[in-house]
Amino acid sequence: MTVLADVAARPRGSTGRKIGLGLLLVFLVVLPLGTNIEGQTWVTNARLFQFTQMFMLITLASNWNLTGGFTGYVDFGHAVFFGLGAYGTGILMTQQHGIQWPFWAAVLGGAVVAAIFAVLVGFPTLRLKGPYFSIAMLGTFVAMREIIRVTKPVTGGGVGLTLPPYLNRALFYYLTFGLAVLVVSVMWWIRRSEFGSSLIAIREDEVGAEMRGIDTTLHKITAFAIAGFLSGIVGGMWAYQNTFIDPDVVFIESRTVELVMMTMLGGLGTVAGPVVGAATIYWLRDVVWAAFFDWHLIVEGALLIGIVLFVPTGIVGMLGDRSGTSLQRLWGRWLGSRDRPGAGPDPPRAAPPQPQGPQGDAGDEP
Amino acid sequence: MTAIATEPLLEGRSVTKRFGGLIAVNDVDFVVYPREIVGLIGPNGSGKTTLFDCLSRVQPIDGGRVFFKGVEITRLKPHRVAHLGMARTFQVIRVYRKLTVLENLLVSRQWRGESLWNQLRPSHPDTEGQARRLIEFLTLEHLTDSPAGTLSGGQRRLLELGMALMPDPDLILLDEAASGVNPTLVETIKDRIRALNTEQGKAFLVVEHDMRFIADMCSRVYVLNYGEKLAEGTPQEVMANEAVIEAYFGA
Ligand SMILES: Nc1ncnc2c1ncn2[C@@H]1O[C@H](COP(=O)(O)OP(=O)(O)OP(=O)(O)O)[C@@H](O)[C@H]1O
Numbered sequence: 001m002t003v004l005a006d007v008a009a010r011p012r013g014s015t016g017r018k019i020g021l022g023l024l025l026v027f028l029v030v031l032p033l034g035t036n037i038e039g040q041t042w043v044t045n046a047r048l049f050q051f052t053q054m055f056m057l058i059t060l061a062s063n064w065n066l067t068g069g070f071t072g073y074v075d076f077g078h079a080v081f082f083g084l085g086a087y088g089t090g091i092l093m094t095q096q097h098g099i100q101w102p103f104w105a106a107v108l109g110g111a112v113v114a115a116i117f118a119v120l121v122g123f124p125t126l127r128l129k130g131p132y133f134s135i136a137m138l139g140t141f142v143a144m145r146e147i148i149r150v151t152k153p154v155t156g157g158g159v160g161l162t163l164p165p166y167l168n169r170a171l172f173y174y175l176t177f178g179l180a181v182l183v184v185s186v187m188w189w190i191r192r193s194e195f196g197s198s199l200i201a202i203r204e205d206e207v208g209a210e211m212r213g214i215d216t217t218l219h220k221i222t223a224f225a226i227a228g229f230l231s232g233i234v235g236g237m238w239a240y241q242n243t244f245i246d247p248d249v250v251f252i253e254s255r256t257v258e259l260v261m262m263t264m265l266g267g268l269g270t271v272a273g274p275v276v277g278a279a280t281i282y283w284l285r286d287v288v289w290a291a292f293f294d295w296h297l298i299v300e301g302a303l304l305i306g307i308v309l310f311v312p313t314g315i316v317g318m319l320g321d322r323s324g325t326s327l328q329r330l331w332g333r334w335l336g337s338r339d340r341p342g343a344g345p346d347p348p349r350a351a352p353p354q355p356q357g358p359q360g361d362a363g364d365e366p
Numbered sequence: 367m368t369a370i371a372t373e374p375l376l377e378g379r380s381v382t383k384r385f386g387g388l389i390a391v392n393d394v395d396f397v398v399y400p401r402e403i404v405g406l407i408g409p410n411g412s413g414k415t416t417l418f419d420c421l422s423r424v425q426p427i428d429g430g431r432v433f434f435k436g437v438e439i440t441r442l443k444p445h446r447v448a449h450l451g452m453a454r455t456f457q458v459i460r461v462y463r464k465l466t467v468l469e470n471l472l473v474s475r476q477w478r479g480e481s482l483w484n485q486l487r488p489s490h491p492d493t494e495g496q497a498r499r500l501i502e503f504l505t506l507e508h509l510t511d512s513p514a515g516t517l518s519g520g521q522r523r524l525l526e527l528g529m530a531l532m533p534d535p536d537l538i539l540l541d542e543a544a545s546g547v548n549p550t551l552v553e554t555i556k557d558r559i560r561a562l563n564t565e566q567g568k569a570f571l572v573v574e575h576d577m578r579f580i581a582d583m584c585s586r587v588y589v590l591n592y593g594e595k596l597a598e599g600t601p602q603e604v605m606a607n608e609a610v611i612e613a614y615f616g617a
């Protein structure tokens with residue numbers, strides 16, 4: 001519990017914040033009991049379902065942030081791990097031959113598949129820098145969708161797979177809630193650990209980190225595999241809850257974009273950022289959907305542009321946590337510099353001008 | 367001078383580095399013995415930093431071989447060289463701007479290939495104690511918890527020096543580590559380098575344009591010019607050398 005209480009604030013959680021966070025957690029734990037209360041209409045099964053979705057988004061955004069925010073490798077194909085987890089779980093639970101795995105074992109199996117894939121794909125792609133990595137991962141994601149589509153005997157192809165139906169909103173609520181709490185705690189722990197500092201060192205200056213003795217390849221791949229594993233678990237839970245998976249409902253491009261947007265809104269490279277961002281956007285979307293149904297994608301797109309331009313360090317950054325980063329910082333050195341990335345020994349950092357958002361990193365350089 | 371009958375700590379044989387048509391380091395032989403402070407001087411663009419980059423293995427070496435503690439490092443990965451006990455500072459400062467001064471030091475500690483599992487915890491109190499002592503020595507106490515990105519240029523140089531000392535290396539390559547640092551602190555740094563050298567037997571290879579720094583600190587000096595070794599000897603010998611004077615001050 002003390003671990004969780006500190007999550008909200010990086011340097012030191014104030015007592016007020018700890019109490020607030022504690023109350024919020026207690027509220028979320030007892031919330032499903034509300035369905036038993038006669039006469040109230042707010043806590044419904046549909047409401048629990050919404051919370052379940054939000055918990056999954058918080059978890060996915062936190063995982064994305066491990067590679068995208070801490071390590072600085074902005075992954076546009078992260079949903080591939082979610083998809084592999086979903087398909088791994090689906091396939092293991094619906095095997096025609098041999099034993100059908102129970103849910104919990106299938107989820108772990110799917111997550112292991114996602115983690116192994118992260119290692120395999122990480123070796124070539126994590127050598128790429130900045131936007132080149134992002135685009136390679138987007139390609140990986142799209143390719144995986146087509147691979148799933150054509151491997152019909154195993155994956156059901158375009159027809160998809162139907163998992164054993166299991167309808168228990170409260171159970172999925174607690175599963176996803178527990179996972180979100182666990183993952184955020186893991187991220188908080190990593191941030192305090194030497195491993196976490198090394199990841200940030202890699203983000204800030206990969207060549208320097210390597211010369212100072214950090215095995216950058218090992219660190220990057222490990223972070224990628226952890227993120228892939230945890231997102232694989234979310235995928236498995238999602239598949240079971242949805243009972244039906246096919247390539248088009250699992251591998252949706254907007255799912256990754258969503259994660260990027262949420263993390264950026266909350267604060268890239270902070271523990272609290274993805275949590276705050278995912279929760280905000282999830283509930284905001286409810287409002288936006290209701291208000292501008294036909295327009296919601298445009299409104300969301302505008303929101304993303306607005307974040308990039310005006311709140312580059314996100315909500316957490318605005319609240320004074322300066323330990324995070326921004327897309328401008330991560331990419332500016334590749335897009336703004338005339339040097340070809342990876343060309344010389346002296347990377348981008350050597351070029352003094354660091355593009356900064358209008359109100360972003362102002363205090364960063366003296 | 368005192369380097370009789372000991373194994374070299376660092377040895378380069380015909381080290382060569384090209385950038386396209388430009389030969390930045392041309393067939394250079396050099397050696398640093400344990401407990402030595404050796405200077406490396408030369409006009410701007412003579413290849414000093416490039417030679418450092420080759421030694422710390424961020425630049426591929428195009429010709430020749432390099433040995434450190436008897437191990438050939440010509441093709442080793444940068445972090446492996448660091449694990450062997452070589453550290454350096456950078457002419458163009460490289461600190462991790464979003465990490466605090468303390469975190470910058472902690473993350474530069476001695477890794478020497480320890481398992482990732484052990485790194486999944488906060489730094490050991492001993493490591494932190496060592497980092498705090500370095501911060502004190504570098505007179506950066508008031509900035510311990512400030513992000514390195516908020517430090518001034520001179521303060522960042524000091525931090526970098528600390529980051530190079532943090533892993534307790536046997537050889538430290540200093541690339542203009544004193545430039546931009548105020549004169550009193552430069553004297554302190556010199557004292558500290560001497561102390562590290564005499565008390566702990568650490569060796570240094572020092573690039574510096576300030577000849578007084580070189581003359582005060584180094585027992586031997588190599589002079590590079592257009593990537594080639596122009597001269598070597600004691601600081602006095604080198605500074606009296608006609609070719610060196612010409613290279614520095616023009617004909
Ligand atoms: N990455 C690179 N690509 C191409 N040429 C380079 C690169 N790095 C250095 N050079 C060239 O190699 C030569 C040696 O440069 P180097 O930085 O080693 O000089 P230096 O002796 O450290 O000079 P200074 O005293 O100014 O620091 C220069 O002509 C430089 O232009």
Ligand SMILES: [Mg+2]
Pocket residue numbers: 414415416457541
């Ligand atoms: Mg130089």
